[in-house]
Amino acid sequence: MPEGDTVWRACFRLNEALGGKVLTRCEFRVPTLATTDLTGVRIDEVVSRGKHQLFRFDNGFTLHTHFRMEGAWRIYPHGRSWSGGPDFQIRAVLATADHDAVGYRLPVTELIPTADEDQVVGHLGPDLLGPDWDLDGAIRRIEARPGRTIGEALLDQRNLAGIGTFYRAELLFLQGVHPRTPVRDVANLRRLVQRGQQLLYANRWRTEQSTTGDLRPNRRTYVFERPGLPCRRCKTLIRTEEFGTLGQERRSYWCPRCQPASRAAVQS
Numbered sequence: 424m425p426e427g428d429t430v431w432r433a434c435f436r437l438n439e440a441l442g443g444k445v446l447t448r449c450e451f452r453v454p455t456l457a458t459t460d461l462t463g464v465r466i467d468e469v470v471s472r473g474k475h476q477l478f479r480f481d482n483g484f485t486l487h488t489h490f491r492m493e494g495a496w497r498i499y500p501h502g503r504s505w506s507g508g509p510d511f512q513i514r515a516v517l518a519t520a521d522h523d524a525v526g527y528r529l530p531v532t533e534l535i536p537t538a539d540e541d542q543v544v545g546h547l548g549p550d551l552l553g554p555d556w557d558l559d560g561a562i563r564r565i566e567a568r569p570g571r572t573i574g575e576a577l578l579d580q581r582n583l584a585g586i587g588t589f590y591r592a593e594l595l596f597l598q599g600v601h602p603r604t605p606v607r608d609v610a611n612l613r614r615l616v617q618r619g620q621q622l623l624y625a626n627r628w629r630t631e632q633s634t635t636g637d638l639r640p641n642r643r644t645y646v647f648e649r650p651g652l653p654c655r656r657c658k659t660l661i662r663t664e665e666f667g668t669l670g671q672e673r674r675s676y677w678c679p680r681c682q683p684a685s686r687a688a689v690q691s
């Protein structure tokens with residue numbers, strides 16, 4: 424699933440291609456918007472909020488999309504053929520005189536008044552890559568539920584927006600914190616959150632994310648998707664499990680030696 428840095432990069436590129444331009448073609452291939460045509464409308468800007476994408480138009484409306492697991496926006500020079508998947512997976516086409524932006528497999532494609540954006544992104548905590556990133560605000564939100572596991576708190580977009588299972592796993596390894604550690608027992612929460620922001624920031628231009636600083640294949644992560652392989656620091660075998668509230672369990676990875684479970688680790 425794309426995490427905050429991937430969405431940020433997608434929106435930056437979309438904004439470069441479409442921002443300030445007038446739509447010469449507009450198609451929404453979703454039932455609720457099938458008859459909506461914004462041809463002639465200008466796109467003021469494209470911005471990310473956490474993992475959400477917001478296309479703001481000069482007619483007072485915003486297109487809200489979200490990638491979830493499989494979605495993607497692709498940008499093509501006008502006239503070039505589209506290659507992001509079969510046609511039936513296309514949910515939106517926004518074209519200008521120079522570029523075609525094509526939204527594939529978007530599970531969320533909706534048009535809302537720009538004034539009502541808060542209804543779709545207002546619940547989000549501080550955006551790790553937003554211009555208004557607020558470290559203290561994120562920490563306050565996480566600390567509001569001290570008995571919850573840090574693993575769950577980091578994925579909760581209402582606490583801070585942008586972290587998924589990849590950054591959660593790597594960040595907790597870097598800080599030596601077991602994913603099930605209760606928030607109240609995390610030794611240096613401020614440093615942990617700060618480091619999370621730095622990881623996303625450092626990766627915002629990279630197509631292949633790396634937390635090790637090594638960009639070679641199979642060297643880019645410490646623990647994520649490395650279950651059963653030796654820890655890069657201590658050679659102990661990496662463990663994995665799924666945990667979280669019922670129905671929202673997500674996979675975590677950790678080194679039992681570098682990230683020892685505290686006695687109070689929360690068991691589900």
Ligand SMILES: [Zn+2]
Binds near residue numbers: 657658659680681682
């Ligand atoms: Zn280790």
